[in-house]
Amino acid sequence: MSGQQLAGINLMDVKTVCLGMLTDGEASGYDMKKCFESSFGHFFPAGYGSIYPALATLARNGLVEFEQVLQDGKPDRKVYNITEKGREALMEGLANANPAHKLRSEFLATLWFAHLMTAEQIDTVIDNKLAEINEFLEMIEEFQSIECPGTGQGAQFVAGYGKHMASAFRNYIEENRKLLTKPVLADVKSAAG
């Protein structure tokens, strides 16, 4: 019942995030996709299939306006701007006191069934994940070094979160991976018997 406010925006969904990006200035869908790729997408992914429909809905409901900009050579741009109504909707989205924080890990689901896998398979999965984490950590450190201090407290907090959690992830894996490849009692017995 409650929560259904201005033009169907009630949560921190892709629409709300697009509105937030527009508070920094005008942008096209393409620009926003790049923003998702470079920073946002690491903790809140979105592709064209989400962004373009989101912008269409926002425009239909008057939360953003756009201008068709003809370019020579390149295709036209639709440059979006947030409206006053859009700002209100954004504030409502930010007012949600219990925003979700969801994990969906095929990695953990796979390792849950480690007893059905060979030690080689387990090692490969883990080594690949460690390599990914290390790449991510390098990327974050680069991001933090170019971020100018004083602006974007939120961005700094989130980047720090990413670094902290990725390190914790790496530490946990390195210290506990042997749990997964260690033979269980039953196997030891059958090997000895």
Place this chain on the structure above:
Amino acid sequence: MSGQQLAGINLMDVKTVCLGMLTDGEASGYDMKKCFESSFGHFFPAGYGSIYPALATLARNGLVEFEQVLQDGKPDRKVYNITEKGREALMEGLANANPAHKLRSEFLATLWFAHLMTAEQIDTVIDNKLAEINEFLEMIEEFQSIECPGTGQGAQFVAGYGKHMASAFRNYIEENRKLLTKPVLADVKSAAG
């Protein structure tokens, strides 16, 4: 092109997880939902809307079989069992060397825009998240205490992961939340001016 193997299973999706659960013995969709609720769902969520269509597809492709069990009083149960073909498909699912690990955080997306929020809003969001994390940690500790050692190395690894990461999350928030409510230079100037 590649990856499209036995009956449309190529990743660690809900179908594959259901097959994995069935290696522990027969179960109904309802049973599996309970399993998702109690453990699996914390890192790989699935509701009825995913589970029932998944089981229907698996049955259609011969990866599981089911028996309609009539019960007095209660509604009928469809009790599923994994087939040999299903075991093969599961092994293919587990053979994926790069299983994903995805986060989707409305929490971090919200705090990215902390400069648009009041300090009270920020504090509420953070306090609520800390309370959630503490509940989660209690739940995990209970899970670990009832888990018998020697069986389910994977489950132990995953539970340990959950505890480790939730603690890291809590520590980061507690040590860095002041970044978000600390006034920025511009605000200090305008307050003094």
Place this chain on the structure above:
DNA sequence: GATGCATACTATCAATTCGATATATATTGT
């Protein structure tokens, strides 16, 4: 004795999201 709630069990629907793909053109690299 009736009303409402919890549990047990199935299943479906609209809305949203994902990942891939289509369409076009210009620039840059080899």
Place this chain on the structure above:
DNA sequence: ACAATATATATCGAATTGATAGTATGCATC
């Protein structure tokens, strides 16, 4: 000359989410 990359739009099928619906029993509260 040819291939790849960047710019920019948009759509489609498949999967997932979250809510809801239906049917039946037991149990407690009013």
